[in-house]
Amino acid sequence: MRVQADRDVCISAGNCVMTAGAVFDQDDDGIVVVLVDDIPDEELDRVREAVKLCPSSALRLVD
Template sequence: MRIDVDRDACISAGNCVMSAPEVFDQDDDGIVVLLADPVPEAEFDRARQAVTLCPAAALRLAPE
């Protein structure tokens, strides 16, 4: 699984980091940083939850 990240759309809510800390982090400005590309299989459910919870729709599941 891959995730597309739109750093320009990110509003620094941090839902992604709280949902999937092995996959996402935030830089010094609070903007999302993708840590795992591709996402490890063990993190699929958490990563999907992060995509769903992103209030800015800055995360999308990428086509395989």
């Protein structure tokens, strides 16, 4: 499973980084950066939570 981030929609809230810091980071402008191509199994629940918590709906899971 992978996660996609729409950097044009991101509002720099940082919920993703606080929820799944091993998968997400923010650039110098605070915009989301996905750190991994494939989500490790041990991070999947956190990534699902980050997708759910994203206030701008900039994140989505894909197979």
